[in-house]
Amino acid sequence: MAVHLSDRKRPLPRPGQQALVALLAASALTAPAWSWVVFESPAPVRTLIALVGGVAGILLCAAVATAAHQAAAARIARAHSTRVSVGARILEEEAGRVVDALLPAVSQAAREGRSAQSVLARYPRPGHPTIDRLAHAVTTQVASAERRSAQDREARAEIEDEVTDLADSVLPLIVHRVRADRTSAAETLAQEFQDVREPVARLRRRVLDEILAAERRSATALVSAANSGARIQAHLTTLLAQLRDLEDRYGDRADIFSDLLRVDHNVSRTGRLADAFVVLAQGRSGRRWTRPIIMESILRGAMGRITAYRRVRLHYTSRVAVVGYAAEGVMQALAELMDNAANFSAHGTDVHVYVQEEDTGVTITVEDSGMGMRKRERRIAENLIAEPRTLATLPGIRTGLAVVGCLADKYGLKVSFRPSARGGVGVVVLIPPNLITEPRARVRRPRAATAGTPVVVVPGSGTPGTGTPPAGVPSADTPAAGIPAVGTPSAGTPAGPPPPARDAADRPPLPRRDARPGPAGPEPSGTAPGQPTGPVNLPRRRRGHTLAEAVRENPEQLFPTARRHLDPQSRNGIPTRFAAFRDAGAPPEENGRDTTREGGR
Amino acid sequence: MNTDHLDSEVPDRLYTVTGGRGDPGGPGDPALDSVTLLVAESEPAPHMQSEHADILRLCTRPTAVVEISAELGLPVSVVRILLVDLLDTGAVVARHPVPSTPQEGPRHDPDTLKQVLLALQRL
Numbered sequence: 064m065a066v067h068l069s070d071r072k073r074p075l076p077r078p079g080q081q082a083l084v085a086l087l088a089a090s091a092l093t094a095p096a097w098s099w100v101v102f103e104s105p106a107p108v109r110t111l112i113a114l115v116g117g118v119a120g121i122l123l124c125a126a127v128a129t130a131a132h133q134a135a136a137a138r139i140a141r142a143h144s145t146r147v148s149v150g151a152r153i154l155e156e157e158a159g160r161v162v163d164a165l166l167p168a169v170s171q172a173a174r175e176g177r178s179a180q181s182v183l184a185r186y187p188r189p190g191h192p193t194i195d196r197l198a199h200a201v202t203t204q205v206a207s208a209e210r211r212s213a214q215d216r217e218a219r220a221e222i223e224d225e226v227t228d229l230a231d232s233v234l235p236l237i238v239h240r241v242r243a244d245r246t247s248a249a250e251t252l253a254q255e256f257q258d259v260r261e262p263v264a265r266l267r268r269r270v271l272d273e274i275l276a277a278e279r280r281s282a283t284a285l286v287s288a289a290n291s292g293a294r295i296q297a298h299l300t301t302l303l304a305q306l307r308d309l310e311d312r313y314g315d316r317a318d319i320f321s322d323l324l325r326v327d328h329n330v331s332r333t334g335r336l337a338d339a340f341v342v343l344a345q346g347r348s349g350r351r352w353t354r355p356i357i358m359e360s361i362l363r364g365a366m367g368r369i370t371a372y373r374r375v376r377l378h379y380t381s382r383v384a385v386v387g388y389a390a391e392g393v394m395q396a397l398a399e400l401m402d403n404a405a406n407f408s409a410h411g412t413d414v415h416v417y418v419q420e421e422d423t424g425v426t427i428t429v430e431d432s433g434m435g436m437r438k439r440e441r442r443i444a445e446n447l448i449a450e451p452r453t454l455a456t457l458p459g460i461r462t463g464l465a466v467v468g469c470l471a472d473k474y475g476l477k478v479s480f481r482p483s484a485r486g487g488v489g490v491v492v493l494i495p496p497n498l499i500t501e502p503r504a505r506v507r508r509p510r511a512a513t514a515g516t517p518v519v520v521v522p523g524s525g526t527p528g529t530g531t532p533p534a535g536v537p538s539a540d541t542p543a544a545g546i547p548a549v550g551t552p553s554a555g556t557p558a559g560p561p562p563p564a565r566d567a568a569d570r571p572p573l574p575r576r577d578a579r580p581g582p583a584g585p586e587p588s589g590t591a592p593g594q595p596t597g598p599v600n601l602p603r604r605r606r607g608h609t610l611a612e613a614v615r616e617n618p619e620q621l622f623p624t625a626r627r628h629l630d631p632q633s634r635n636g637i638p639t640r641f642a643a644f645r646d647a648g649a650p651p652e653e654n655g656r657d658t659t660r661e662g663g664r
Numbered sequence: 665m666n667t668d669h670l671d672s673e674v675p676d677r678l679y680t681v682t683g684g685r686g687d688p689g690g691p692g693d694p695a696l697d698s699v700t701l702l703v704a705e706s707e708p709a710p711h712m713q714s715e716h717a718d719i720l721r722l723c724t725r726p727t728a729v730v731e732i733s734a735e736l737g738l739p740v741s742v743v744r745i746l747l748v749d750l751l752d753t754g755a756v757v758a759r760h761p762v763p764s765t766p767q768e769g770p771r772h773d774p775d776t777l778k779q780v781l782l783a784l785q786r787l
Contacts, residue, residue, distance in 0.1 A: 310739055311739055313739075314738075314739020314740045316741075320739065321685075321741075322686070323686075324677075324684075324686040331677055356674070360675050363680040363681070364674075367676060367679065378711075391675075394675060
């Protein structure tokens with residue numbers, strides 16, 4: 064029963080009861096009245112009166128009972144109507160309270176993260192049960208929605224954190240590791256990864272795959288670039304060797320010769336571009352020299368590779384040499400610096416190159432009188448030197464300093480920039496002492512007769528070495544001990560005593576990796592060029608030539624000893640004899656003079 | 665084409681040795697031919713290019729241009745250019761072969777020379 068009955072004082076009588084009561088009361092009055100009338104009436108009409116009176120009495124009683132019943136029913140209906148209107152008002156009020164106060168408070172609490180039940184407890188419980196149920200249901204719904212929303216918020220925050228972490232620390236780590244060891248990076252990184260939610264993990268996997276693929280592509284591109292560059296270098300080296308042959312052949316024809324020199328210069332410039340390309344592609348340097356290269360040759364080798372080499376002025380007295388394996392790199396780096404200096408200064412001005420020997424090595428300063436560098440340019444330049452780049456990570460289109468940076472990193476050169484006293488930039492390259500050595504005496508061999516000019520064959524151009532007999536008159540009967548060098552006229556000729564190096568005698572030598580008692584001592588190494596001490600049977604080829612060509616030109620180098628036994632009078636002996644003939648005619652001091660000259664190199 | 669090219673090979677190209685000149689030309693001595701003898705007049709200085717110093721050491725005795733060329737392993741044109749430099753600074757002097765002028769007539773009688781040649785061939 065939905066009707067609220069608490070205010071009822073007394074139960075209203077039922078209409079049936081009322082009607083019965085009224086009927087009894089009416090009957091109680093009517094019956095005696097009828098009896099009295101019947102008794103008092105004359106006998107003849109007594110029956111009629113009794114009958115009419117009875118009917119009237121019964122009708123009266125029925126009317127009274129009906130009226131009583133109706134009155135009771137009307138009372139009940141009135142009371143019921145009152146109750147219903149009161150209930151409706153209460154319902155309206157409580158519904159209004161729930162809608163206007165409780166629901167906003169619950170949603171507010173949900174927004175603020177408080178429990179909806181606590182809010183419900185604070186408010187008076189609604190009197191109407193339906194409203195009460197409604198309030199409970201709404202609160203429960205809001206609370207569960209609130210719980211779900213809190214969970215979702217938490218999940219979202221976690222994903223945000225993971226994505227942020229991925230972007231800020233994991234991706235840089237991935238990139239770094241992939242660059243460092245690209246093949247095993249995927250497996251090791253997969254083990255190191257923290258557990259993250261599935262979408263983030265998928266994102267991470269995809270990014271890692273892409274980075275690995277990109278790195279593979281970039282590595283492949285670098286390797287193929289380095290290979291093509293190396294091929295270009297090989298061709299250019301061949302071309303330079305052929306040009307040198309042509310220059311020797313046409314050395315006495317000034318017109319052809321100067322043209323050849325121009326072509327030579329252009330090929331050398333192209334060579335520098337190919338070298339730079341290969342260095343940036345992380346390939347190997349184009350040439351390797353088998354012996355130390357003296358500073359003069361280093362400087363001229365560098366200078367010859369740039370366009371404006373005529374503007375370069377060299378200032379050096381240093382006679383030290385750069386070890387063979389690093390010589391090419393040092394030359395390349397210097398060539399790039401000289402090219403920069405020449406390009407960033409006015410055409411009429413000179414680029415000055417100074418060499419100084421220090422305790423910490425040899426410094427080479429390249430100075431121009433150009434515009435100089437602004438702070439930002441200088442920072443970029445220093446950054447290029449500090450962080451070696453490759454073709455894949457080149458920050459701009461300029462390659463010169465990037466090449467210098469790669470080479471400096473490879474050989475441990477120190478490159479610094481400073482303002483030049485001439486107004487431009489001075490770049491100081493420090494070659495560390497472990498790359499500096501004493502020059503080996505240079506082998507001056509007479510040119511081959513292909514030049515078509517008279518050739519005077521001079522002995523004594525061999526290098527000093529232990530085990531060679533002291534100065535004297537060498538003859539054809541005193542070939543070098545051990546296996547003769549392959550087919551060289553001067554190689555088998557013993558040299559005079561090793562002369563003290565002129566410059567080394569003038570000043571104390573630098574501390575060097577291969578520090579020797581520089582002045583006056585014979586070189587302890589017996590591995591001077593052209594005079595192998597051990598059984599060096601490997602065929603040797605000239606630069607720019609294939610081994611097959613070298614063997615074709617000089618087959619005996621494969622079997623040097625056999626050939627010598629078979630043909631003692633081979634043409635190899637003849638120049639030696641001429642040399643002996645000439646030396647025999649010369650005064651004794653000439654030997655000393657010749658060798659001094661050699662030692663001076 | 666010998667294998668010790670490998671060891672005698674140097675990284676500096678010839679045009680850097682001559683400073684970019686391929687032709688002596690210029691104000692140098694135009695009569696500097698292959699057999700001109702040269703004599704050093706001064707000692708090599710430390711600031712000199714090494715080829716100049718080598719030439720000066722070589723020319724303490726009169727030496728021909730071709731001989732210098734052979735000694736240094738450099739083409740004759742290059743040596744000429746280097747020598748012109750040295751001649752300009754007076755570090756060397758050139759002794760030209762005495763020309764046989766038509767006025768004086770040939771210094772050596774061709775018949776005599778021919779006889780000498782024949783005699784040599786008969787040896």
